[in-house]
Amino acid sequence: MAQYLILIYENEADYDNADPSVFQEVMDAHNRFSEQVGEKLVGGNALQPTQTATTIRGDVVTDGPFVETKEILGGYYVIEAKDLDEALAIGKLCPARFGGVEVRPVMVFE
Amino acid sequence: METAAVREAVADAHRREWARVLAATVRVARDLDLAEECVQDAYVAAMDAWLRQGVPDNPGAWLTVAAQRRALNAHKRAATLRSKLPLLVVPSADDPPDAPDEIPDDRLRLVFTCCHPALAREAQLAITLRLVCGLTTAEIARAFLVSEPTMAARVTRAKKKIAAAAIPYRVPPLEDLPDRLDAVLTVVHLVFTTGHAAPTGPDLLRPDLVERAIDLARTLCALMPDEREAQGLLALMLLHDARRATRVGADGRLLLLEEQDRTRWDTAQIADGLRLVRGALRGGRPGRFALQSAIAAVYTEAPTYAGTDWRQLRGLYDLLLHAWPSPVVALNRAVVVAMSDGPAAALPLLDALAEDPRLAGYHYLPAARADLLRRLDRIPEADAAYRTAITLCDNAVERAFLESRLRGSGARP
Numbered sequence: 001m002a003q004y005l006i007l008i009y010e011n012e013a014d015y016d017n018a019d020p021s022v023f024q025e026v027m028d029a030h031n032r033f034s035e036q037v038g039e040k041l042v043g044g045n046a047l048q049p050t051q052t053a054t055t056i057r058g059d060v061v062t063d064g065p066f067v068e069t070k071e072i073l074g075g076y077y078v079i080e081a082k083d084l085d086e087a088l089a090i091g092k093l094c095p096a097r098f099g100g101v102e103v104r105p106v107m108v109f110e
Numbered sequence: 111m112e113t114a115a116v117r118e119a120v121a122d123a124h125r126r127e128w129a130r131v132l133a134a135t136v137r138v139a140r141d142l143d144l145a146e147e148c149v150q151d152a153y154v155a156a157m158d159a160w161l162r163q164g165v166p167d168n169p170g171a172w173l174t175v176a177a178q179r180r181a182l183n184a185h186k187r188a189a190t191l192r193s194k195l196p197l198l199v200v201p202s203a204d205d206p207p208d209a210p211d212e213i214p215d216d217r218l219r220l221v222f223t224c225c226h227p228a229l230a231r232e233a234q235l236a237i238t239l240r241l242v243c244g245l246t247t248a249e250i251a252r253a254f255l256v257s258e259p260t261m262a263a264r265v266t267r268a269k270k271k272i273a274a275a276a277i278p279y280r281v282p283p284l285e286d287l288p289d290r291l292d293a294v295l296t297v298v299h300l301v302f303t304t305g306h307a308a309p310t311g312p313d314l315l316r317p318d319l320v321e322r323a324i325d326l327a328r329t330l331c332a333l334m335p336d337e338r339e340a341q342g343l344l345a346l347m348l349l350h351d352a353r354r355a356t357r358v359g360a361d362g363r364l365l366l367l368e369e370q371d372r373t374r375w376d377t378a379q380i381a382d383g384l385r386l387v388r389g390a391l392r393g394g395r396p397g398r399f400a401l402q403s404a405i406a407a408v409y410t411e412a413p414t415y416a417g418t419d420w421r422q423l424r425g426l427y428d429l430l431l432h433a434w435p436s437p438v439v440a441l442n443r444a445v446v447v448a449m450s451d452g453p454a455a456a457l458p459l460l461d462a463l464a465e466d467p468r469l470a471g472y473h474y475l476p477a478a479r480a481d482l483l484r485r486l487d488r489i490p491e492a493d494a495a496y497r498t499a500i501t502l503c504d505n506a507v508e509r510a511f512l513e514s515r516l517r518g519s520g521a522r523p
Contacts, residue, residue, distance in 0.1 A: 002276050083199040084228055084277045105274055
C-alpha cells in the first residue's frame with residue numbers, strides 16, 4: 001500500500017460568486033466522497049481562502065499565497081491505494097466543481 | 111560454432127525476443143533499470159555460452175531464464191540494503207487475473223505500463239521504443255531529432271515516475287481497456303507516422319521506425335486477437351507502407367498518390383492489409399483505426415487515382431468524423447469533398463477550419479487550400495496559401511514539393 005495526496009485546485013473566485021446552495025452541494029459531495037472511499041481515506045482538510053495565506057521565503061514574510069494563480073490549493077485528502085491506478089480511480093471521485101485535482105505519491109523515507 | 115553465426119543468432123534474438131525477455135524479467139526484477147541491465151547482461155552471456163554449447167532451440171527462453179536469474183541474484187545481494195525507489199507493483203497471486211480465462215503475455219503488461227496515461231505522450235513514445243522495441247537511447251534521440259542527453263533525461267524521468275507513483279505493471283481491467291488500448295495504439299501509430307512522413311529533417315522516410323511500429327502492432331494483434339482496433343491499426347499501416355517504394359521519386363521529390371506507379375505497390379502486403387480491414391470492420395460499430403484502414407483500402411483498391419470511389423470515401427470520412435471529431439479528420443474530409451463534389455464545395459469547409467486554433471501552424475491546411483484555389487484558377491490566392499504552407503513546413507522533401515507548386519502556378523518563389 002502506498003499513500004497519495006489528492007490536492008484540490010479550484011478557482012477561488014467561482015466560490016466567492018457562488019450561491020449559498022452551491023456550498024451545500026459541495027459539502028454534500030465531499031461527504032459522499034468520504035463515504036465512498038471509506039477506510040482508504042487517511043486524512044484531509046479544507047483550507048481557508050488564499051487571502052489568509054502568508055508566505056515565507058528565506059526570512060522575508062509577505063502577505064499572500066506562494067504563487068498567485070487563478071486556481072488555488074483549496075484542500076487535500078490523504079488516501080491509501082495499492083497503485084496509481086487505484087489512486088486515480090479515487091481521485092476521479094473527488095469533488096472539484098470549479099477546477100480539478102492533482103494526485104501525488106507520498107515519499108517514503110526508510 | 112562459428113563466431114559470425116553466433117553473433118547473427120544473438121542479433122536475431124535481440125530483434126525477435128527483446129520485448130518478451132525484458133517483459134518477463136521486469137516481473138521478477140520489479141525495477142525497470144535492473145531488468146534492463148539483467149537482460150543486457152544475458153545477451154552478452156549468450157554470445158559466450160552459445161559459442162561453447164551451440165544456439166539453444168528456444169533462444170528467447172534461454173535468455174529469459176538467464177536474465178531472471180540475474181535479477182533474483184541482484185535481489186538476494188540487495189536484501190539487506192533497501193533500494194531508494196519502491197518496487198514495481200506487480201499483480202500478486204491472490205489478485206484477480208488480468209483478463210478472464212487467460213494468462214496474459216508479459217509483453218502486454220510492458221506495453222500498457224509504457225503507455226500509461228499518467229505519462230506524457232513523448233515519454234510514452236520514448237520508453238516504448240526503449241523498453242518494448244529495444245532501441246538504444248541514441249537511436250531514439252536520432253529518430254526524434256533531439257539530443258541524446260535530452261532523450262536520456264526523458265527516459266529516466268518516465269522510469270522514475272513509473273516507480274515513484276506506482277504505475278502498476280499489469281494489463282488494465284476490462285472496464286478501462288478501451289481507453290488504455292487507444293493510448294497504446296496511438297503511440298504505435300505515432301512511431302509509424304514519425305517513420306512514414308518524418309515531421310522534420312532531410313528524409314521523408316525512416317524505415318526502421320515503420321518496421322518497429324508494424325512489428326508492435328502485429329504483436330498486439332497476436333496477443334489481443336479480439337481487439338478490432340488493433341487489427342485496424344495494423345491494416346492501416348500495412349496499406350500505407352505498401353506504397354513505400356513509390357512515394358519519393360528518383361530525384362528525392364515527393365510523389366502524390368496520383369503520380370505513384372501503382373504497379374510497384376507491394377501487392378502481398380496489400381492483400382494482408384485488406385484481409386485485416388475486413389476483420390476490423392466486422393461486428394459492431396467500427397472505431398477510428400478500423401475506419402481509417404477502410405479509407406486506406408478504398409484508395410488502394412482503386413485501379414487509378416481518377417477511378418477512386420470518392421463517394422464511398424466521403425461516406426467513410428463522415429463516419430470517421432463522427433467517431434473521432436478531430437480537426438485533422440475534418441480537413442481530410444474536406445479534401446475528399448473537393449474530389450466528390452468539386453473544389454468550390456470544399457473551400458468553405460476549409461475556410462471554417464482556418465478558424466480552429468488547433469490547426470494553427472498545421473501546414474497541410476494552407477497546402478490543401480492552395481490546391482483548391484489553384485484548381486479554381488484563383489492563382490494569386492493560391493500562391494499566398496502556398497507561401498504560408500512553405501513557411502510552416504519543416505520537412506525538406508515536402509517543402510520542395512510546395513515550392514515546385516508555387517513556381518508551377520506562375521509566381522516567383
